[in-house]
Amino acid sequence: MKEKKKWYDYLWIVSLTYLILGFFNILFAWLGLLCFFIPLFIAIINGSKAYCNKYCGRGQLFSLVGGRFGLSRKKDIPKWMKSAYFRYGFLIFFFVMFFLMLWNTWLVFAGVKNLSTAVTLLWTFKLPWHWAYHGTLFSDGTAQFAFGFYSVMLTSTVLGFLTMVLFKPRSWCVYCPMGTMTQLICRAKNGAALQK
Amino acid sequence: MAKRKAVVSIQECVACGCCIKVCPRSAITILKGIHASIDRELCVGCGKCAKECPASIISLEVTER
Numbered sequence: 001m002k003e004k005k006k007w008y009d010y011l012w013i014v015s016l017t018y019l020i021l022g023f024f025n026i027l028f029a030w031l032g033l034l035c036f037f038i039p040l041f042i043a044i045i046n047g048s049k050a051y052c053n054k055y056c057g058r059g060q061l062f063s064l065v066g067g068r069f070g071l072s073r074k075k076d077i078p079k080w081m082k083s084a085y086f087r088y089g090f091l092i093f094f095f096v097m098f099f100l101m102l103w104n105t106w107l108v109f110a111g112v113k114n115l116s117t118a119v120t121l122l123w124t125f126k127l128p129w130h131w132a133y134h135g136t137l138f139s140d141g142t143a144q145f146a147f148g149f150y151s152v153m154l155t156s157t158v159l160g161f162l163t164m165v166l167f168k169p170r171s172w173c174v175y176c177p178m179g180t181m182t183q184l185i186c187r188a189k190n191g192a193a194l195q196k
Numbered sequence: 197m198a199k200r201k202a203v204v205s206i207q208e209c210v211a212c213g214c215c216i217k218v219c220p221r222s223a224i225t226i227l228k229g230i231h232a233s234i235d236r237e238l239c240v241g242c243g244k245c246a247k248e249c250p251a252s253i254i255s256l257e258v259t260e261r
Contacts (some may be wrong), residue, residue, distance in 0.1 A: 020254035053213030173212035186229030
C-alpha cells in the first residue's frame with residue numbers, strides 16, 4: 001500500500017537544480033540561504049523538524065540515489081559518528097568555517113582582498129570556478145559570498161554522498177549541522193514537556 | 197505468542213523522520229522535533245523503520261502481548 005506522493009516529495013529536483021545552476025552562474029548560490037532560513041524558521045516558530053521530516057530535498061536526493069538506485073552499502077553508521085560529541089563537534093566546526101567564509105566575504109566587500117573565483121571543497125581544495133562567474137551588478141563581495149556559500153553546499157553534498165555510499169542512504173541526516181541545530185532549538189523550546 | 201515491536205533509542209534519535217516515510221502503518225511521529233515515537237498499538241514489528249534509520253537506533257524487541 002503505497003501512499004500517494006505529495007508535492008514536497010519532489011523537492012529533490014530543486015536541490016539537484018541548485019547544484020547544477022552553480023556550474024553555470026555562481027550567483028544562484030545565494031538561493032541556498034533558503035535551506036538555512038526555512039528550517040530555522042520552522043523550528044523557531046513551529047517548534048518542529050518538519051523541514052527534515054518532509055521538505056529537505058537533499059535528504060530526498062540521498063534516499064533516491066542510495067535507496068532506489070542502490071548506491072549505498074546500507075551498513076550501520078559507526079558508533080562515534082552518531083555520538084553527541086561528533087554531532088555537536090561537527091556543528092561547531094561547521095559554524096567556525098561558516099564564519100571564516102563570512103569574514104572572507106567581508107574582506108572583499110571592504111576592498112581589502114580581491115575576489116577569488118574558486119570553490120573550496122572540503123575546506124581545503126581550491127577548485128577553479130571562474131567559468132561560472134560573469135560579473136555582478138553589485139559589489140564583488142556578493143560574488144565572493146556566492147562562491148563561499150556554494151563551497152559550503154558542495155562540500156556538504158560531497159560528504160553526504162560519501163557517507164551515503166559507505167553507510168545508509170541518509171547517513172548525512174545523522175550529522176547534518178542544520179538537523180542538529182533545529183533539534184537543539186526544538187529541545188530548548190519543547191524539551192521540558194518531553195523529558196522523562 | 198510473543199510479538200515484536202519497534203523501539204526507538206530516544207537519546208540517540210536525530211529526529212530526521214526517515215522512519216515515518218517507510219512505515220506501512222503510519223505508526224510513527226516525530227514528537228516536537230526531538231525524537232521519533234512509535235505507536236505500539238499500530239506497530240506490527242515489520243522492521244522497515246529499523247532498516248531505514250540512518251543512525252540504526254531503532255530495534256525490534258519482543259513484547260509480552
